[in-house]
Amino acid sequence: MKNKINILLGLGIFLLSLGACEVKSQKDQSSEQVAVQNVDSDTFLKLISEGDGILIDVRTEEEMSNGVIGDPVKIDFSDKDFYQELDQLPKDTEIYFYCAVGGRSGKAAEYLISKGYQNVYNLKGGYDEWVKNGYPKN
Structure with missing residues (x-):
């Protein structure tokens, strides 16, 4: 038993x-x-042209002086308040990030995903790839 x-x-x-x-x-x-959606230049252009989200450039002012994509919100990745500024973004809209080559913007995008954001996009290859592919810059 x-x-x-x-x-x-x-x-x-x-x-x-x-x-x-x-x-x-x-x-x-x-x-x-839910993951960051790393997209190529073609897809990124379509998203920012047709979408109703927020385009964010995380490069420094010096980097931005060489040109930007569209009319971005500028949030410098090296700024001490960078993550606090990201926390202010609305969760119910699409967020489109880019930087010079995709690293800093990828980190920013991953941060938002970790905070519960759903529709976060990162430009693969960043601004350098954008220009290399012949896309418009401002």
């Missing part, structure tokens, strides 16, 4: 551990569903 109880107890613990693994797996899947 004692062996049957130990077997049932062991089986119960085993089944509980399987359930815990399943819950964790479902949680991991749901958190992976």
Whole structure:
């Protein structure tokens, strides 16, 4: 009888551990569903032309003096208040980021995703790739 109880107890613990693994797996899947959308220049142009979101350039003033894409909101990545400024962006709109080559803007986009934003886009290759592909600059 004692062996049957130990077997049932062991089986119960085993089944509980399987359930815990399943819950964790479902949680991991749901958190992976929302991600930064890294897009090429063609897609980025279409998004900023047709969308109703906020275009953000995270480069320095010096970098921006060489030209910008569209009429962006300027939030310098190197500014000490950078993340506080990002926190002020509305969550219910699309956000389009770019920088020189895509690294800083990618970090900014990932930060917003971590804060629960849903529609965040990053220009792959950044402004350099944009110009290289012959797209307009202001």
